[in-house]
Amino acid sequence: MGKELQLGEQSTQRGLTVKDSVTEHMELTPEILLKAILEGTGAGTWEWNLDTQEVIYNERWAQLLGYSLAELEPVSFQTWESLCHPSDLQEARNALASYLGGGSQKFECVIRMLHRDGDWRWIHTRGTLLTSQDDSGTRWLMGTHLDVTREKMSEHQLEQLSKSLPGIIYTFVLEPDGRYYFSYVSEKTWDFYGARAEECLDDPDNIFSLIHPEDLPRVHESIARSAETLEEWVCEYRVRARGTCYWLKGVSRPEKEPDGRIIWHGMTINIDIQKNLELELEQLSITDELTGLYNRRYMLRKLQESVAEGERYGATFSLISLDVDFFKAINDSYGHPTGDAVLIRFADIIASRTRKSDTVARTGGEEFIILMPKTGLAEAEQVAESLRLALQSERFVSDEGETFTVTFSAGVVNWSAEEQTLAVRDLLSACDQALYAAKRSGRNRIVANGNDD
Numbered sequence: 001m002g003k004e005l006q007l008g009e010q011s012t013q014r015g016l017t018v019k020d021s022v023t024e025h026m027e028l029t030p031e032i033l034l035k036a037i038l039e040g041t042g043a044g045t046w047e048w049n050l051d052t053q054e055v056i057y058n059e060r061w062a063q064l065l066g067y068s069l070a071e072l073e074p075v076s077f078q079t080w081e082s083l084c085h086p087s088d089l090q091e092a093r094n095a096l097a098s099y100l101g102g103g104s105q106k107f108e109c110v111i112r113m114l115h116r117d118g119d120w121r122w123i124h125t126r127g128t129l130l131t132s133q134d135d136s137g138t139r140w141l142m143g144t145h146l147d148v149t150r151e152k153m154s155e156h157q158l159e160q161l162s163k164s165l166p167g168i169i170y171t172f173v174l175e176p177d178g179r180y181y182f183s184y185v186s187e188k189t190w191d192f193y194g195a196r197a198e199e200c201l202d203d204p205d206n207i208f209s210l211i212h213p214e215d216l217p218r219v220h221e222s223i224a225r226s227a228e229t230l231e232e233w234v235c236e237y238r239v240r241a242r243g244t245c246y247w248l249k250g251v252s253r254p255e256k257e258p259d260g261r262i263i264w265h266g267m268t269i270n271i272d273i274q275k276n277l278e279l280e281l282e283q284l285s286i287t288d289e290l291t292g293l294y295n296r297r298y299m300l301r302k303l304q305e306s307v308a309e310g311e312r313y314g315a316t317f318s319l320i321s322l323d324v325d326f327f328k329a330i331n332d333s334y335g336h337p338t339g340d341a342v343l344i345r346f347a348d349i350i351a352s353r354t355r356k357s358d359t360v361a362r363t364g365g366e367e368f369i370i371l372m373p374k375t376g377l378a379e380a381e382q383v384a385e386s387l388r389l390a391l392q393s394e395r396f397v398s399d400e401g402e403t404f405t406v407t408f409s410a411g412v413v414n415w416s417a418e419e420q421t422l423a424v425r426d427l428l429s430a431c432d433q434a435l436y437a438a439k440r441s442g443r444n445r446i447v448a449n450g451n452d453d
C-alpha cells in the first residue's frame with residue numbers, strides 16, 4: 001500500500017486523498033478502517049469545502065452538542081461559529097489562519113462550544129487540508145471534534161489544587177533502562193527551584209542538578225530503594241537555588257506498570273524552618289553549654305557506634321577519661337566563675353591538641369572524655385601526657401588577681417576487636433578504674449588500663 005489513503009464514501013466519490021497517512025499492512029479497506037477508528041474515538045467529523053463553502057457534519061458532530069443533525073440543518077460554517085464560545089472563537093480563527101497560511105503544521109485547537117443543555121463543552125478540534133485528485137483542485141478542510149470536557153475539568157481541578165497546595169506535586173517516571181523524567185510537575189517548581197515547570201519536564205536534571213552534592217547520592221539511593229521495594233519514597237535533602245540553600249522533603253508513592261516502568265505520584269514541600277529548628281535542637285541536645293564541647297549523651301552514642309564499627313570492621317580505638325584535680329578547692333578558693341573559666345580553658349586546650357576525627361566531650365562537672373578512633377593505647381597515652389603537660393604549664397588568674405595552676409588525672413583504655421570486645425558500659429568502667437588508680441596514686445598522672453604510668 002502506498003502512503004495515500006482514499007477516504008470514506010462521500011470523500012471517495014469526491015476523489016480525495018490524504019497525504020502522508022500510513023496505511024501499510026492493511027487487509028481491511030481504508031474506508032472500513034477509518035469508519036471503525038472514528039466510531040471508536042467517538043469523534044464528530046466535519047468537512048468544509050474552502051472553494052464552495054459547502055459544509056458536511058456527521059451525526060456524531062451534532063450529538064456531541066446534544067442535537068441531531070436534522071435539528072441543525074441547514075448546516076454551514078456559521079453553524080460551527082454560532083456554537084463557539086465568543087472568547088474562544090478568535091483563537092480558533094487564528095489557529096486556522098496559521099495552518100492555512102503555512103505557519104503551522106496542523107490545525108488544532110481546544111475551544112468551548114455550547115451544548116443544547118446550556119453548558120459549555122470543551123471540544124478538541126483537529127483538521128487537515130485535502131485537495132481533490134481531479135483537475136479542479138478543490139480544497140477541503142476535514143477534521144474531527146472530540147469532547148474533552150472531562151479531561152479539561154480534571155486538568156483545571158489539578159491546576160487549582162496544585163496552586164493551593166503548599167508544595168510541588170509531580171509524577172516521576174523511571175524507565176526499565178534507567179532513564180527518568182517528570183511526566184507532570186505543577187507550576188510551584190518556580191518557587192521551589194527557580195525553574196519553570198516546562199524546564200523540569202524537558203530535563204529532570206534541571207532539578208537534580210540543584211540538589212546539594214552531599215545529599216544527591218542519598219536522594220538517588222532512596223529512589224532506587226523505593227523502586228526496588230515499592231515502598232513510599234520519603235527523602236529530606238538540601239537544594240541550592242536562588243543564591244541560598246534550603247531543605248526540601250519529598251514524599252511519593254511508587255506504582256509498577258506492567259511494562260516495568262515505576263511511576264511515583266507525590267509532593268515536595270519546603271521544610272527549611274522545621275529542619276533548621278530540628279538541627280538546632282539536635283545540636284543543643286548533644287552540646288555542653290559551658291564549654292561548647294559535646295556532652296555525655298553524645299559521647300555514649302559515639303561509643304556505641306565505635307564499638308559496633310569495631311566489631312564489624314575489626315577497628316581499634318582508645319578512650320581517655322580526664323578529671324581535674326582538686327577542682328572543689330579551686331571553686332572554694334577562687335569562686336565558681338573562676339572554676340568555670342578553668343573548665344572552658346581546659347576544654348580549649350583539649351580541643352586544640354586533639355584531631356578532628358577525635359570526639360571530645362565534657363561528661364560531668366570537671367570530667368572530660370576523649371574518644372580516639374584508629375588509635376592504639378601507647379599513642380593515646382602520649383596525647384594524654386601532652387595534655388597533662390599543657391594544662392600543668394598553664395597559668396590561671398582568679399577574679400582577685402591570684403595566679404594558680406591546675407592539673408588533671410587521667411585513665412586511658414583501648415578497645416580492640418581482636419583482644420577484647422567490651423560493651424560500652426564495661427569500657428567506661430575500665431576507664432574510670434584507670435582514672436581512680438591515677439587519683440589514688442597521687443593525681444597529676446595518667447594510668448593506662450589500670451597500670452601506673
Ligand SMILES: Nc1nc2c(ncn2[C@@H]2O[C@H](COP(=O)(O)OP(=O)(O)OP(=O)(O)O)[C@@H](O)[C@H]2O)c(=O)[nH]1
Binds near residue numbers: 336338366
Ligand atoms: N565551677 C564549676 N564547678 C563545677 C561545675 N560542675 C561541677 N563543679 C564542681 O566540681 C567539684 C568537683 O569536686 P569533687 O568531685 O569533689 O572532685 P575534686 O575536688 O576535683 O577532687 P578530685 O577529683 O578527687 O581531685 C564540685 O565542687 C562541683 O561543685 C561547673 O560547671 N562549674
